[in-house]
Amino acid sequence: MPAAMAGGSGGMASGPRSLDCRSFWKAGAFEAPSAAARGFHDMLETGDFDRARVHPKFLHTNATSHKWAFGAIAELLDNAVDEICNGATFVKVDKSINLKDSRPMLVFQDDGGGMDPEGVRQCMSLGFSTKKSKTTIGQYGNGFKTSTMRLGADAIVFTRAIRGSNVTLSVGLLSYTFLRRTMKDDIVVPVLDFQIQDDHIVPLVYGSQGDWDSSLKIILDWSPFSSMEELLQQFKDIESHGTKVVIYDLWMNDDGLLELDFDDDDEDILLRDQAKATAGTTKIQKEIIEQHISHRLRFSLRAYTSILYLKKYANFQIILRGKVVEHINIAHDLKFKKMFTYKPQVALDSQVVSVKVDVGFAKEAPVLGIFGMNVYHKNRLIMPFWKVLQEGSSRGRSVVGVLEANFIEPAHDKQDFERTPLFIRLETKLRQIIIEYWKNNCHLIGYQPMNPQLKTQYKAAKGSGGPGHEFQQKSSTAQRIGVHSSSTAQRIGAHSSNLLPETYDDAAVFGLRTNGAGSGLQFSGQAQENGTNSAGLEEI
Structure with missing residues (x-):
């Protein structure tokens, strides 16, 4: 048994164990030591002529691809989802406490297949991927590094795998703090391996015993765990196989507060700066929007x-x-849903691609004017509520769409798509779909008809002046929209000019206009809610 295992290196070693700057966007600003000062003999010993060196600064630079912290979290969730084929049934996201400094830590755990010693080294190295397939979400082999370093300065991985009759346990440390504080000019990732023999956990040494002991000392000095027993305790809830990622030294905002807020909601994790952002100009409007x-x-x-x-x-x-x-499927909550089919020309030698586009009005329409397309790739949300029409456009108000676009490639952070000609053509087609849908259906939620035929009927009904000649609407449609009976509509009727552009017939939208005889003006509903009709849009 190694001496380090018996002794277990107590608490933190002397000296600072955290970064001077805890803000992610400023943590990359530091002077890197010059490699030129190192001697020729040192370069030979470290093998600089056989491999490229990667400076620790690259860890931070690489992580800046995630502008949004939730995008980094989604990347780690994707890794767990990709383990479904290996038996994963859950991924847990939770808060834990670092016993060394009492600070919060972010923990991800799944019960997937886990990683063997080779797999954990591939995971923690740069640019390695075995995941390119038709079903897996990850493809660049870079997600673990970018996502963990975006959320915190340091991460430690515990993984247990079964490969045939072999059961292995591995611990790996990716610590930006360690690399910075020890002035490393190369990324060093200490990894410990164990195996189960006769129901006992024993070290699995691939290099020298000295290397194994050195890795153990680094991990105990720079991780939240102070002894070998504490490290092995982390495998208790992993059970037979799975992976646990613990991210600590979480980044702070410019006010010195944690970027992730664990305190406001015990069942959620909030983004502190984003939570402060509110939309709308009135109290009632803010209440409605903020719940969506x-x-x-x-x-x-x-x-x-x-x-x-x-x-x-x-x-x-x-x-x-x-x-x-x-789970929420946005398409299931749409009113007056229509299905369009889009057939992009991907390549001359490729199979014909057919994309289903579900379009409808948000269930809160017309009270709430949110709109946008939700674009998925391989079942994963890439662009939520993407506004393909200009923000100030009258057309497309309250129109929401959902589609899965597997024929285009997402950007590295999976929060956007590569701006290829295919993507630009998709954007154009979606704009056409929204305009067409709005033109034929806007009257169903109380707006003046855009379709010429419906517009003629509307004008005739408006000029008749009698309840017997009103522009009729199906009672079921009126009930679904709720523009006459909705308490929300009544509450904000006085604020309709703030919610909708002046070009809209606001009073009619909320069912407040009456004709000379005192009867309410109603609109026709030509289409049935969640209709089965579809339109095909094929690229020329």
Whole structure:
């Protein structure tokens, strides 16, 4: 047994164990030591002529691809989802406490296949990937490094795998703090391996015993765990196989507060700066908007993960702070839904691609004017509520769409798509779909008709002046929209000019206009809610 195992290196070693700057966007600003000062003999010993050196600064630079912290969290959730094929049934996201400094830590845990010693080294190296397939979400082999370093300065991985008759346990440390504080000019990732023999955990040494002991000392000095016993204790809840990622030294904002807020909601993780952002100009309008998923996803991890995957994975759960995240399919909540078919020309020698685009009005329409397309790739949300029409456009108000675009490639952070000609053509087609849908259906939620035929009927009904000649609307449609009976509509009727552009007939939208005889003006509903009609749009 190694001496280090018996002794177990106590608490923190002397000297600073944290960065001077805890703000992510400033943590990359430091003077790097010059490699030129090192002697020729040192370069030979470290093998500089056989491999490229990667400076620790690259860890931070690489992580800046994630502008949004939730994008980094989604990357780690994707890794767990990709383990479904290896038996994963859950991924847990929770808070823990670093016993060395009492600071919060972010913990991810799944019960997937885990990683063997070779796999954990591939995971923690730069640019290695074995995941390129038709079903897996990850493809660049870079997600673990970028996401963990975006959320905190340091991360430690515990993984247990079964390969045939061999059961292995591995611990790996990726510590930006360690690399900075020890002035390393190369990325060093200490890894410990163990195996199960006769129901006992024994060290698995691939190099020299000295290297193994050195890795143990670094991990105990720079991780939240002070002894070998504490390290091995982390495998207790992993059970037979799976992976646990603990991210610590979490980044702070410019006010010196943690970027991730664990305190305001015991069942959620909030983005502190985003939560402060409010929309709307009146108190009532803010209340309505702030409850909608299109707003909450920006700062509530529970809201974001509820729509992160288009179709719910069978026998798989996302458990956030001890509570299962309820899956939401945005398309299921649309009113007067229509299905369009888009057939892009991908390549001359490729198979014909057919994309289903579900379009409808938000269930809160017309009270709430949110709009946008939700674009998924391989079941993963890439662009939520993407505004393909200009923000100030009257057309497309309250129109929401959902589609899965597997024929275009997402950007590295999976929060956007590569701006290729295919993407630009998709944007153009989606704009056409929204305009067409709005033109033929806007009257169903109380707006003046845009379709010439319906507009003629509307004018005739408006000029008749009698209740017997009103522009009729199906009673079921009126009930679904709720413009006459909705308490919300009544509450904000006086604020309609703030919610909708002046070009809209605001009073008619909220059912407040009456004709000379005192009867309410109603609008026709030509289409049925959730209709089955579809239109095909094929690229020329």
